[in-house]
Amino acid sequence: MIKNIKAPIGLFYINSIIFLLSIFTLKVNSETKIVAKSGDTLLKISKQYGVTLKELMYKNNLNDATKIIEGEVIIIPHTGIDKYIKNEHLTYKVIEGDTLYKISRDHNVSLNDILSMNNLRKDSYLNLNQIILLPKGAKYKKEISIENIKVASKKVFYHKTTKTEDLSTIAYLHKIPIEQVKTLNKLNDPIKIKPNIKLRLRKDKPLKWIKYGSLMINWSDWTYFDGNYIAQSKTKKNKTFYLALNCKKRVLNNTLNNSYWTSWYFPETEFEFKLINDFCDQDFNF
Template sequence: MIKNIKTPIGLFYINSIIFLLSIFPLKVSSETKIVAKSGDTLFKISKQYGVTLKELMYKNNLNDATKIIEGEVIIIPHTGIDKHKKNEHLTYKVIEGDTLYKISRDYNVSLNDIISVNNLRKDSYLKLNQIILLPKGAKYKKEINIENIKVASKKVFYHKTTKTEDLSTIAYLHKIPIEQLKTLNKLTDPIKIKPNIKLRLRKDKPLKWIKYGSLMINWSDWTYFDGNYIAQSKTKKNKTFYLALSCKKRVLNNTLINSYWTSWYFPETDFEFKLINDFCDQDFNF
């Protein structure tokens, strides 16, 4: 007696496709990545990108074509890339000190676009070495001026933070380890760096006042701030103020008048020219 066997049509259809695809050779020459959206399965993505289910399962080491894979990073083989270029994404590996805002700024893309393409929230915590997908058109924007790096890498001892900086940028600028910044400044949450904070870059050195004309400048107090350099200074009448230099523009500023910064001005006296030349063009000896 022959018994009737009832097989779910959907499952039979999918298993038949997998069997048929198994006889075809795998051809993959390049690839990109996407983040699976709500309701996505490998079967759905294979139809969307025009790639074989076998290729998709093989590249992603998955064996269930019907499983919901929302939020997972899925590799799309070459054939699917050509047919779906509008969904191309660069990938970025998270390093220490990264935030979503920093990544969006460095790659000149919208923060909301990064959040959307990765199915994240604005307050999502990034893990070290986590892979982040970048929207199409993302391009690294090097914001650190080379001339500033040349001078900043000299032995200035402090860095005053701005709104857009983080520890990794500051460490790179001054060519010092991030751990050194954490230790010297006793940072418990190094990812959140508030603006206008004076961070110590190196161990304290004895005060070293150097005379320039009618001024005395605390050479061990030079602080980097937003591309400029600031140091505590004194007049011959022992009045304390702050002096600022811009090596890029070769100009000065000070707080002599009522403790407020004046307008930037070009050097006029011999000692002002010598000061800029010594600071901007010579190596520091401590």
């Protein structure tokens, strides 16, 4: 989930990058602020960002270089940030629909590497235009998986775009005619579809709720979203939320935590294993 945030600085506005749970980075004139993560000390941060320990201690009015400072806001001189980025990493600007998992997958880099070099956690929030550091050698690679095409063609009623997408690519991904997508969505011969648009792929079907453990899942609501599959679900207390599956990695995600997506997790309960097996491995008649 991402949103635009603008903050006034003096007489002009700049885009602020805010992490609500774990870390935020705010660039103001010649310095940057971070929130120290678990195990951080001034000594460790000075080495990480290539800034002298003396300057770092002076900027933050601290005199113990080895003290654990988890959770404290630390000022990093801008010269250190520039050196850190130039010498060690590439940069990526967050766009609509991005998640840390998606960025790591699209650039073929380790998620843990991204978390470490950006002082993030798996459940950190991303904001539009936020700058993410990537390891040198990271390369954007976007491919349409044959596996995804097979699953999508059988089990998905909707497609939600994460960026501007070609209508022909969407039709190819789901193995349906372009004209079918145009007709169902009343499109006037568009070539490209804007980000964050939910397209209908097949005609309406009666609602089909299936019970898995303590959950009820709307089987007729499955939506393809950048290689993942999302459906409306309910708890036994009738609380509505969204559940996501990734068949390739056999993991799940949900919005039970205050309507925000959590980090991906492996199935633990019997019904979670059954859900993944049913959706990813079985054939269903709509």
